[in-house]
Amino acid sequence: xxxxxxGVLIIWHGITPEADRxxxxxxxxxxxxxRIGVPGFLRGRRYKDAQHALQYLDLYETEDVDTVRxxxxxxxxxxxxxxxxxxxxxxxxxxxLGCRVVTSAGRGQxxxxxxxxxxxxxxxxxALRAWLTGPALAELREPDGAVGVHVLETVAETTRIRTTxxxxxxxxxxxxxxxxPLILLVECTDPETGAAVxxxxxxxxxxxxxxxxxxxxxxxxxxxxxxxxx
Numbered sequence: 001x002x003x004x005x006x007g008v009l010i011i012w013h014g015i016t017p018e019a020d021r022x023x024x025x026x027x028x029x030x031x032x033x034x035r036i037g038v039p040g041f042l043r044g045r046r047y048k049d050a051q052h053a054l055q056y057l058d059l060y061e062t063e064d065v066d067t068v069r070x071x072x073x074x075x076x077x078x079x080x081x082x083x084x085x086x087x088x089x090x091x092x093x094x095x096x097l098g099c100r101v102v103t104s105a106g107r108g109q110x111x112x113x114x115x116x117x118x119x120x121x122x123x124x125x126x127a128l129r130a131w132l133t134g135p136a137l138a139e140l141r142e143p144d145g146a147v148g149v150h151v152l153e154t155v156a157e158t159t160r161i162r163t164t165x166x167x168x169x170x171x172x173x174x175x176x177x178x179x180x181p182l183i184l185l186v187e188c189t190d191p192e193t194g195a196a197v198x199x200x201x202x203x204x205x206x207x208x209x210x211x212x213x214x215x216x217x218x219x220x221x222x223x224x225x226x227x228x229x230x
Contacts, residue, residue: 100155103132132182
């Protein structure tokens with residue numbers, strides 16, 4: 001199904017082995033419910049990386065990209081619960097991006113999500129965006145089991161605000177780090193379709209023909225939790 005709003009907060013992160021089970025309990029019982037209780041948060045999901053141990057993806061659908069720098073949300077980020085304060089120092093390799101939804105198509109929420117973090121080759125950003133929002137929508141939904149395709153554009157300033165939670169994690173996106181300008185999400189029903197998408201249309205050589213720079217990060221994730229506001 002199309003994403004619920006016009007914004008997305010997407011977070012790739014690792015966790016230390018000793019905190020893994022505690023993190024899942026915290027996420028299941030406190031953290032996601034807290035987040036979707038903030039005005040403008042419409043759904044929260046957690047995925048586990050299908051190929052990399054102790055790696056996760058958190059995805060929040062929001063009314064718009066400015067939800068993730070709203071006063072109610074920043075108030076939460078600056079007043080972490082005791083459990084949050086215990087968990088966040090165990091986060092590793094966090095990439096946290098606020099995004100604007102460029103286009104969103106499909107009729108289902110899949111149990112497998114393929115994510116692509118993309119830079120454009122020099123002078124090819126418009127070409128890459130045009131492919132993602134045009135021919136790619138049809139091509140990526142063609143395999144059996146691909147039920148949704150979403151294109152996001154990073155709005156870096158929304159997640160570079162310094163907060164108490166960010167300090168607990170050792171910072172969000174480093175100030176010197178250029179964010180990934182385009183993010184692609186492909187929702188699939190099964191691991192085989194996810195692999196076909198990642199190794200076919202999203203293979204580096206194929207992406208390069210449409211304007212992507214080398215070094216994009218393609219990951220496959222398995223859905224563990226999806227939660228709507230009460």
